[in-house]
Amino acid sequence: MKTLKFGGTSVANANNIKLVKDIVSQNQVPTVVVVSAFGGVTDLLLNALDLAAKNEIGYKEILSQIEERHFNAIKLLFPVAIHSGLISKVKSELNDLETLLEGAFLIGETTQRLSDKVVSYGELLSSYLISEHFKAEGLDAILKNGRELIITNDNFGNASVNFSKTNEQVAAFFENNSHKITVVPGFVAATEDGDATTLGRGGSDFTAAILAAATNSEILEIWTDVSGMYTANPKLVKQAKCVAHISYEEAMELSHFGAKVLYPPTIQPVLNKEIPIVIKNTFEPEQEGTLITKNTNGEGKTVRGISHIGNISLLSLEGPGMVGIPGISKRFFETISQIGVSVVLITQASSEHSICIGIADKDVANASKAVNLAFEYEIASKKIHPVKVETDLAIVALVGDNMKSHQGLSGKMFSTLGKNNVNIRAIAQGASERNISTVIDKKDIKKALNALHEAFFEENIKQLNLFVMGCGNVGSKLLQQLQQQHSYLKKELKLNVRVIGIANSRKMVFQEGGIDLSNWQDTLDSGTIANQEAFISKIKELNYRNSIFVDNTANATVAATYSDYLKNSISVVTCNKIACSSEYQNYLSLKQLAKKYNAPFLFETNVGAGLPILDTLKHLIVSGDKVKKIQAVLSGSLNFVFNNFNGETTFHDVVKQAQVQGYTEPDPTIDLSGIDVARKILILARESGYHLELTDIENEAFLPEESLQTNSNEAFFNTLVKYESDFQKRYKNAADKGCKLKYVAQFENGKAKVGLQEIPQGHDFYNLEGSDNIVLFYTERYPQQPLIIKGAGAGADVTASGIFADIVRIGNF
Template sequence: MKILKFGGTSVGTPENIRQVGRIIQKSIREDPDISVVVSAFTGVTNDLIHVSELACRRDRQYFKILQRCEKRHAETVKVLMPSSAQPVLCQVQKVFHELQDILHGIYLLKELTPRSVDLIMGFGEQLSAYIISCFLISQEVPAIYTDARKLLITDDVHGHANILYQKSARKIRRFYDKNPGLKIITGFIATTSDGISTTLGRGGSDLTASFLGAVLKADEIQIWTDVDGVMSADPGKVPDAFCLKTLSYEEAMELSHFGAKVLHPPTIQPAMEKGIPIRILNTFNPKFEGTLVQKDPLHHEFPAKGITSIHHIALLTLQGSGMVGVTGISARAFSILANHAISVILISQASSEHSICLAVKPEDALPAKKAIEKEFELEIKARFVDRVQIEKDLSAIALVGESMRKTPGIAGRLFHALAERSVNVVAIAQGSSELNISVVVSQADEVRALQAIHEAFFSKARKLNLLLCGTGLIGSEFLRQLAENHDNILKSKNLDLHLIGLSNRKYGIFRTDGIPPADWQKILMQGHQSPDPGFFLRHLKKFHGGQTVFIDLTASGEISQTYESYLRNGVSIVAANKIANTGDYDGYQTLQSLSRNKGLFFRYETNVGAGLPVLRTLKSLLETGDTVLKIEAILSGTLSYLFNTFQSGEKTFSEVIREAQEKGFTEPDPRNDLNGLDFARKLLLLMRECGEVVNLEDIRIDPLLPVACFEAATVDETYTILKDYDPQFEEARLSAAKNKRLLRYIGTYKNGKGNIELTEIDSNHPFAGLKGSDNAIIFTTKRYHENPLVIQGPGAGAKVTAAGIMSELIIDN
């Protein structure tokens, strides 16, 4: 035997009811012995509560709403049974007349009791079950309309009555013995022993089905709803959530208690006691296997089964030095709350017994505070116990799974995932069964926390959302490399680099479903025109898609000023733009502190040596206890090329510069390279990474060109002036060559000072063998003293810089 239960959305429209009919007929062919429990049509129960409240307030509007409700049911009958509607319509009309009389009495008395509300709410299920049974009969499927008040006996707790097992079981068995065949049963409603209508509370139709299944020893209880089953998380908050194939009864109860709406907690108990499986199925996707809740679920590839949350809770803290070691404190607190019918969602207590945290519904927070403070009035006056503190706007999140038991590292993985997303944990609770780890977080962090935990426990590949600003030479090359290497990175690093934002000076686009990097140009041109620096930040306010990285491949000061906002919004940064790190020291320090305190990464390796691991090496030296004694560096590809080429003596210095410009090795105005400022910024950053509190003006730059060149009005005028100085450069070259030495423009950091100057070096110096536009850097440290550490290679260029950015994204991810 099987019990099938269909929720309100499953019977919300005539077409939905036809679909229910098809499912019932198919089930009968597979197993003739079935019973069906149905809810009221979607929204009807809420309408009935609303009209009763309006009637109590003597608001005549209730009559119009009631008429609309009657019309809806009548139209459903006409659509479903066009040739046999009349007798059914008469019965529907009769039911609404009865309901109208009851509401009129409430209108006259201006009194609405819980007993009256139960009676009125029950009409929705009666109408639904009656219409569906008549529809099935019209389809030549014999069906018996069954009012559950003939089967279920409860106590008189109106609004949430409790089923009396023995009395109800006898009635059910007796009824089934006398009435074989398909029964369409009203969910949610029952009656007291005195025949007074009651309801089983919201989700009561599920409980009706579960209780019938337990009494009748059904083979399976099927809960048909509008989702495929129990999801690993709320898909509205976690887009990557998936349907769980199996759950244990305990897991299902934990998930339902913490907000999973597919199953209501009381539903599970009767089925669990009798060991009857519960299957969650989708009325609108009946071929999907759904979720099976049973005693021994199948093996699950992840240690956790699901994550769920209660969106809005309040946290009460009872603490005080007088609580330490005193027995009965907890018992008194919980007893007084029970006496006030206040349910505690979550409990966290310090081992010192100095404090107890209780999570309750927000509307219960103030009554709970007053009740506890009254109970501990004497202790509060004696200052043994503090007044109860209330924290509002919080959410409770639960990670559930039986396989979490005795699995090491579960809690560590949970808290690491939250820390990575800068989510602060307010309170923690874990039972000794290890079935559930619960955390309380700020309501504003709920979605981000859910996504972080889901990714940590259920994602085979970690997703990194990318926001890319700047599509010039480096940006376009990065996008090419991303398109080419995405699948390889996914396979080798289990990292999904998911491009969701793209902008340049002309266009900006933000797409949560992703931007294929191979098609970026076409897609970007469909975006918003002339985006301002805050374009991505505005979109991020509504985006909760997981860990996000802002990539700045511009040279814009305005863009660099947004870094602080990105970090404060939980977004990591990878920057080729060096302006933020080489501006005012306080700004540099603010970004360092923010990223560290927020648990985010702020990476800028390409600020110094493009794809060369300069900063990474320096940080490794410092973090492992080494001390930097001296840094020597050539950190300009342009200046490196100039002197590597000039040393041959085949061309004058001005000719070498012009050749470099023609080859694209310099800026359009070469003076922007030759003034040494870009070089100085890189040296400045190295000094700051070594702990120096310095600004750009603290670095001494020996001008490479005469002052007249920088004062020239045009580039051509610069070359005219520079030709007059060619003999001086040639003289310096020959003087160095005579002593078997070479000219190099070198930056040096030593004893807290930084300077950049034209220097003669020996032919055996590490910089002597540089070729083309290579950069090089020498670290002399306590550890690398006799034989300094040298890093050499291309220090500029779109390909190596883009590769450096890619490396920053995938390292440690």
């Protein structure tokens, strides 16, 4: 014999019921078929009863909805010739239901006893129609009322099963039952006196397990809308995978901690008889599903699943009067038990100074009141503090039979959560080490589940979620590079890089599954109006693990938001030099925030675009070296200008060419004023360990004051024409000496300066071509012959590649 159970979604409508019939008809052995109410009907019944008890006539509208759903099923499942008989039977049952609801309406209240009678109609109606459909399709089926099989006590609402009596009833019925298929309504039962009871929400699973054990079924099949038990909730973790084989104990732990595919008490009746359970998908019956047996013989991973319970509160009792006093725990738990509150999690300090329990949010008010009353004397005498309540929490649990034999799982779990700024409020781990549970903020559930799933199940593939601000020259190149290298990163570096949000000065757009980078321009154009506050608010709201904010702008307002990102454990990658060259205290604060919140703050492209200048400097400092002197040509745009400016060209035309080719900022005065180079040498000095402000940098300007004071590009270029003779004279003076003009930054003896210099032949700067940069580090280890870094230091491609490299660095942290 087999026992099959079909849940509410599996029998939600006529089409689904036809699928159920196809599945049942394939069995060659006698079969017990346990069915739930049509999907959503139980909630409708409870809502109707609640409205009736509040004297609200709206319960009749709900009753009409229930009637319509069942009448529609009849029309679609049966030939017209038998409609009237079926409708008459359903109508009769609904009339009885209406009488019960009218009673609640008239007296203005309800009881658990009445509730059990009302909600049972969902299963009674669905089982009747399904059994009749089986018969109409030629199956040898019979309907048996579950109230005549399963006997319970009179704890209405969540009755306890009398297994001895139940097994007798089941044996007696099946001994004389010759039908191949027996349809039984789930969830419903009765006392020995015949009063209707229910087995609690999820009770249809329990019904099936009770019957499977009582009939010694060869297997219990739970048919639902998913293809088994998953490594995590697939609605929250898209990468979750079905677990092929799992033990009874693992399944119980996962179902207890929120894996809704299986009702926790289901396992106990079949566990004693070692009847296998298989969880299958009604809508994809060809899928293997999950097999649950006594043991798994060490199959699969150490951690078999990650589960969670939401809407949890912590109740903490603590105080000096608890230490060494026997009976405190007993009184505490007795108090909780007496008010009917279920404890989900317990943790107690070894000092006995505090006891902490996790309970459902809905119970916290009654529980805290009861505990404060129970310890009224101790609280008044200040031996114990009033109970402390923390709400809006959740429990996340790792589950696996083999976890106890593997070291470091707890550390890996806590480290993963910590890296993603998920604060752990409480920890519980049983002696069996089959379960490690942590209490976290409810808002962090999705991030925690995804981060842990990535750490324990995804073959070390790490997902990075990018939010890109600025998509002009540099930003567009970065997006192009990310698209081009996506497969390589995933295959070779185990990094799955997704761009979740993009913004420019006009528009912004978010796509939670990742933006298609082959068409990002059109996607952005159809986005909403750009707003910086809304942009960061959305990133916080999404609360993704491994989030990275990428700033491709030169905007001071954007740079001012970095602290907001870092405080929320959102890493920052930027080519924007403003933040790191702002007041020293702000620069230092950003570095400290990055450490405090474990959110990398990387700005390699601030100096030298894609050249590894800052990275090399960091390695020198970390290894104990000390910078004595820095000489550098740090402006690719200025180097391009002075490499192309000669007696045959005009300064105006060369600068214009640099702007058109993207070597300068949109406002070329930023480059030509020397402020950009001053910021770069300041950053190098600070990264070398020196405390300098931008005002400490001596800037020897080569542009006329009139050029520096212009307020538009047009006015600026007009001044270059006006002072062309001065620029030609400067060039000629250098050329006559056999020198070239280079804009040089220098740091030595704690002081820094920038300015245009005449570089003689033989100097390291003399043959610097195009837009290249060069940096000479004179350190304690390189006192005479400097460490030299040289290469392209400007241009959208190389700057984007430097940002790209910083993103990969974060992925490898």
